[in-house]
Amino acid sequence: MAMVEWSNAYSVDIQEIDEQHKCLIDIMNDLYTALVNNSNRDLIGDVLDKLVDYTKVHFSVEETLMRIFEYDGYEAHKEKHDRIVAKVLTYQGQFRGGNDKVGMELLLFLKDWLFNHINTVDKAYTKTFHKAGVKKRWLKKFW
Numbered sequence: 230m231a232m233v234e235w236s237n238a239y240s241v242d243i244q245e246i247d248e249q250h251k252c253l254i255d256i257m258n259d260l261y262t263a264l265v266n267n268s269n270r271d272l273i274g275d276v277l278d279k280l281v282d283y284t285k286v287h288f289s290v291e292e293t294l295m296r297i298f299e300y301d302g303y304e305a306h307k308e309k310h311d312r313i314v315a316k317v318l319t320y321q322g323q324f325r326g327g328n329d330k331v332g333m334e335l336l337l338f339l340k341d342w343l344f345n346h347i348n349t350v351d352k353a354y355t356k357t358f359h360k361a362g363v364k365k366r367w368l369k370k371f372w
């Protein structure tokens with residue numbers, strides 16, 4: 230059962246970034262499945278690490294594009310990403326320290342945050358990216 234569902238309403242109209250957001254959702258659902266199935270701690274820890282890593286990778290991609298295309302909302306957007314990463318790293322540290330409950334807390338936190346962030350903060354860069362030549366559709370899946 231999926232906890233988080235993608236909808237086209239969340240599209241930023243740049244397929245590469247949409248696919249990354251979907252990938253983030255897939256990992257969130259993997260974590261949810263691992264948690265509700267009471268999977269062993271190592272497995273939950275692995276999925277949680279994957280979620281943290283992919284979140285960082287995805288933010289780096291967005292931030293790089295913003296800098297390349299001289300997006301004027303860069304500083305404010307980056308600040309938001311930094312705050313999320315700090316929070317997520319705190320959850321990860323607590324889990325590693327033995328707190329089993331933080332897996333679900335992290336998931337709920339990211340779920341609430343993700344869609345709100347896509348719809349308000351991410352969609353704001355679309356116009357700048359399109360103007361700079363970023364394609365709406367990607368060429369092919371390569372990762």
Ligand SMILES: [Fe+2]
Pocket residue numbers: 291306310346350351
């Ligand atoms: Fe973002």
